[in-house]
Amino acid sequence: MAVNIKPLADRVIVAPAAAEEKTxxxxxxxxxxxxxxxxxxxxxxxxxxxxxxxxxxKPQLKVGDQVLYGKYAGTEISIEGTDYLIMKESDIFAVL
Known part of the structure; x- marks a missing residue:
């Protein structure tokens, strides 16, 4: 999943997981x-x-890491029709 945008400083771009469809x-x-x-x-x-x-x-995270973040963390952006979040590395709680 290549993205044609490079975040600055300690920011990362996250592709959110799909919301649960059923319980x-x-x-x-x-x-x-x-x-x-x-x-x-x-x-x-x-x-x-x-x-x-x-x-x-240097950032601790790398491309491909599965992460957990706060419910309202980051800023929603859309790149080529796909939704992403851009946030500071410190907004990430854990790597799975």
């Missing part, structure tokens, strides 16, 4: 009741952030 018991969830996904895949990573000492701190 584990088989009940179909209507569009109005679906929750925003809090899981996704990293599709692009910035070069890193400069520390106060002037040293480039």
């Amino acid at each position: 584990k018991s088989g009940i179909i969830i209507p569009d109005t009741a679906k929750e925003k996904p809090q899981r996704g895949e990293i599709v692009a990573v910035g070069e890193g952030k400069m520390s106060d000492q002037g040293v480039l701190v």
Whole structure:
């Protein structure tokens, strides 16, 4: 999944996972009741952030990592008809 956009500094671009269509018991969830996904895949990573000492701190994440993030984290963007989130690396809670 190549993206023709490069995030700056310590930002990453995440492709959110699809929202759940039905519950584990088989009940179909209507569009109005679906929750925003809090899981996704990293599709692009910035070069890193400069520390106060002037040293480039490389990002810990890499393209392809499956991650968990906050429900309202990031900014929604659309690239070539596909929706992504762009957020700071610090908004990511965990790598799966």
